[in-house]
Amino acid sequence: MRRRRHSSAPLPLRDGVDPVRVRLPATAGEPAGTVLGYLLSRFPAAAPELEALLAEGGIVDDAGRPLARDTPLRPGGSVWYHRALPVEPELPGDLPVLHEDRWLLAVDKPHGLPTTPRGGFVAQSALVKLRRSRGEDRLSPLHRLDRGTAGVLLLSRDPGTRARFQVLFQERAVAKEYEAVAGHRPGLRLPRLVESRIVKDGTSLQAREVPGPVNARTTVEQVGRPFTDAEGTWARYAVRPETGRTHQIRVHLAGLGIPVRHDPLYPHVRPAGAEDPGRPLQLLARRIALVHPVTGEPLVLESRRALTAGDPA
Numbered sequence: 001m002r003r004r005r006h007s008s009a010p011l012p013l014r015d016g017v018d019p020v021r022v023r024l025p026a027t028a029g030e031p032a033g034t035v036l037g038y039l040l041s042r043f044p045a046a047a048p049e050l051e052a053l054l055a056e057g058g059i060v061d062d063a064g065r066p067l068a069r070d071t072p073l074r075p076g077g078s079v080w081y082h083r084a085l086p087v088e089p090e091l092p093g094d095l096p097v098l099h100e101d102r103w104l105l106a107v108d109k110p111h112g113l114p115t116t117p118r119g120g121f122v123a124q125s126a127l128v129k130l131r132r133s134r135g136e137d138r139l140s141p142l143h144r145l146d147r148g149t150a151g152v153l154l155l156s157r158d159p160g161t162r163a164r165f166q167v168l169f170q171e172r173a174v175a176k177e178y179e180a181v182a183g184h185r186p187g188l189r190l191p192r193l194v195e196s197r198i199v200k201d202g203t204s205l206q207a208r209e210v211p212g213p214v215n216a217r218t219t220v221e222q223v224g225r226p227f228t229d230a231e232g233t234w235a236r237y238a239v240r241p242e243t244g245r246t247h248q249i250r251v252h253l254a255g256l257g258i259p260v261r262h263d264p265l266y267p268h269v270r271p272a273g274a275e276d277p278g279r280p281l282q283l284l285a286r287r288i289a290l291v292h293p294v295t296g297e298p299l300v301l302e303s304r305r306a307l308t309a310g311d312p313a
Contacts, residue, residue: 093113219241
């Protein structure tokens with residue numbers, strides 16, 4: 001069940017959390033059945049919750065009309081509802097503001113906090129924490145950082161101008177620079193532009209590089225001298241992605257033989273629960289630069305955080 005904000009959502013946010021939207025089949029099936037029957041077939045584990053929501057008028061169609069048990073399943077459209085929130089462990093919630101105006105909010109996201117509700121984390125996400133702490137239900141992210149990645153995160157404060165910021169990302173008019181502590185590979189020629197095709201689907205936790213037209217480009221440059229500790233030899237890198245594929249930086253660095261330090265997914269997936277909050281992924285969204293699409297002023301926003309995995313000797 002997906003929590004995707006929709007401009008015409010018929011239900012308001014509840015305590016900073018978007019309603020769930022479930023798309024109905026685009027074509028009629030056999031037998032047609034009911035909307036409830038379709039939901040139960042898709043989410044059998046949520047049957048008691050769905051039955052209770054339906055009884056209290058808490059499941060509505062795109063027009064906001066409550067559904068009944070016998071509402072027939074018709075092709076197309078969506079249904080909406082607020083589901084019970086999962087029990088969540090408390091995650092880091094320090095989100096210092098780097099920039100704020102009428103249209104834009106920039107914060108410094110900590111390691112270990114999802115950008116948006118995902119999986120077992122709903123209230124424990126940067127978006128919901130900020131909506132609640134600031135009383136701003138209209139906040140919405142302009143891009144995403146992986147849960148393990150810290151640094152500069154931009155959010156729209158004004159739905160009327162959100163698209164103008166999104167166009168900057170789509171047209172690659174936002175310059176992003178990341179900092180990484182990753183393996184050191186003697187003889188690797190840097191700086192270099194890494195180009196490949198990256199795909200990510202539901203069959204694996206990892207994104208992967210496959211043959212085909214290039215859709216991911218990343219410039220990688222070593223910064224300073226490598227250093228050695230009890231776990232190996234490392235270096236710091238300035239990484240500038242030109243595109244924004246899922247896990248792009250992590251995939252490209254692992255492909256170069258220099259995986260990001262403490263990465264639980266690349267080059268190999270670690271067992272669930274093996275992550276150590278005291279050893280966060282050593283990847284930081286250090287800097288974002290853009291021309292403000294409303295004011296026309298140049299903005300350079302820089303994280304004040306520091307990676308913790310050692311220093312050159």
